Amino acid sequence: MPNPKLSIIIAMYNIEKYIAECLDSCRFQEMVSPDDYEVIIVNDGATDNSLSIALKSIDGASHMRIVNRENGGLSEARNTGLREAKGEYVWFVDGDDRITPDAVHTIIEETKATSLDAYIINFSTFEHKDVISTSDFKRSPTVLSGKEYHNQQLRLLPMMAWLTIYKTELLKANKLWFCPGILHEDKEFSVRAHHCCSSIDFIEAALYQYRVARTESIMNVTRKDNTKSLVSEIKILDSFEKFFYNEDNLFTRRIFGMCATTFFIRRYDEAFQENDVTKELITNNKHRLYEMMWKSHEWKRQALLCFIICMPSFCLKSVLPKIGNRSKLM
Numbered sequence: 001m002p003n004p005k006l007s008i009i010i011a012m013y014n015i016e017k018y019i020a021e022c023l024d025s026c027r028f029q030e031m032v033s034p035d036d037y038e039v040i041i042v043n044d045g046a047t048d049n050s051l052s053i054a055l056k057s058i059d060g061a062s063h064m065r066i067v068n069r070e071n072g073g074l075s076e077a078r079n080t081g082l083r084e085a086k087g088e089y090v091w092f093v094d095g096d097d098r099i100t101p102d103a104v105h106t107i108i109e110e111t112k113a114t115s116l117d118a119y120i121i122n123f124s125t126f127e128h129k130d131v132i133s134t135s136d137f138k139r140s141p142t143v144l145s146g147k148e149y150h151n152q153q154l155r156l157l158p159m160m161a162w163l164t165i166y167k168t169e170l171l172k173a174n175k176l177w178f179c180p181g182i183l184h185e186d187k188e189f190s191v192r193a194h195h196c197c198s199s200i201d202f203i204e205a206a207l208y209q210y211r212v213a214r215t216e217s218i219m220n221v222t223r224k225d226n227t228k229s230l231v232s233e234i235k236i237l238d239s240f241e242k243f244f245y246n247e248d249n250l251f252t253r254r255i256f257g258m259c260a261t262t263f264f265i266r267r268y269d270e271a272f273q274e275n276d277v278t279k280e281l282i283t284n285n286k287h288r289l290y291e292m293m294w295k296s297h298e299w300k301r302q303a304l305l306c307f308i309i310c311m312p313s314f315c316l317k318s319v320l321p322k323i324g325n326r327s328k329l330m
Helices: 019-027 050-057 074-084 103-114 146-151 168-173 185-196 218-222 226-243 250-272 276-294 299-310 313-326
Strands: 006-012 037-044 064-069 089-094 118-127 130-134 164-167 200-211
Touching: 006 019, 006 050, 006 074, 006 103, 019 037, 019 050, 019 064, 019 089, 037 050, 037 074, 050 064, 064 074, 074 089, 074 168, 074 185, 089 103, 089 168, 103 118, 103 200, 146 185, 146 250, 164 168, 164 185, 168 185, 185 226, 226 250, 226 276, 250 276, 250 299, 276 299
Parallel strands: 006 037, 006 089, 037 064, 118 200
Antiparallel strands: 089 164, 118 130, 118 164
16 A cells, blocks of 8 residues: 555643544545545553543544554654654644644645645634634745745744644654754744745645643643743754754844743743742853844844843843733744
8 A cells, every 4th residue: 555645643642631523633534535644643651541532533544543652742752653654744733633624635635736845734723612713824926945934034934833744754854853851842843844845835724723722731731830941942042053053144143032032031030039940041041142132133132132131130020021921022
C-alpha cells in the first residue's frame, strides 16, 4: 500500500473529556479514503481514561494507531509522532480540539495541485457547540518563501503549530524538532520551521476548530509557573541565536527584540518576588536583553527600554504587568 498523503499527529495526555470528539472528527472525514491519510495518537503516559477512550474511538479504523510512551511533555510527544509519520505532509492537531469534516480532503487536494513546503490554514474558535470567531488569512498574490515573509514582509507568520501543514521531509531533513522541556514551544518551533520553507501559502478555508475556555489546558495550568516561563523565554532566545547565527538582518534583530520585550513586559515583575531563580535569570541576562531590544530598530521597544531603565523598581512592579496585558506587541 502506498504511503498516505497526510499524517495527523495528536499528542494525548489526560484529556479524557475531549479526546473522543477530536478522534471522531479525524476519523469521519468526507471525500477521502482511509488510505489517503493516517492518524498517529501519541499517548504521553496519560494517567486518566484517555487511553481506553482513544482505543474505543479508533476501533476498526486501520489508518489510526496509538503509540505509547512515558510522559515527556508535549514537545517530546510531537517529536515521537513525527518520527513515526509516513505521510508526505504532517499536521499537528491538539487532542482537545477538532477538525472540520472536509479538512483532510481540502488539504490533500491543495497539496496535489501545488506541492508547496507548507500551508497555513484558517481556524475557528468554539466553546461547547458554538463557534465564537473565525480567522481571515488570505491567499497570497504570489507564493513566498519563509525567509521572504520574514525579511521582506517583516512579520511573523502565525505561530500555533496546528495552523501549518508541513512537508514531512522538510522537517526531518532540517532536523526541525520541538524543543523539549519549555513552554511556548510553538513559537520556538514555528519561527524556525517557517524560515526553512522555500514556498508557503494560505488555505482560506477554516479547517481547524480551537476549543477555548478550558481551565485545565496546558496554557492555563502552566501560566502560573513563572519560573518555568522565564527559563523557557531564555531557552527560546538561545535557540534563535544559534539558528540565526549567520544572519544579521532587520527581521533577526526584530525577533530578538520581540523576545526580549516579551521577557521584560510579561516577566520583569516576577524578579521582585522572593524567588532566587527569577532574580538570577534577570541579573544574568538583562544586559544581553537590553542590547537585543536596542538593536531591534523599533522605537517602541527602545522607548520601553528607556522606561525600564529609568523608572524606579516599585513603579515597575505595579505598571509593567498592566502594560503586558494590553500590549499589541505580544
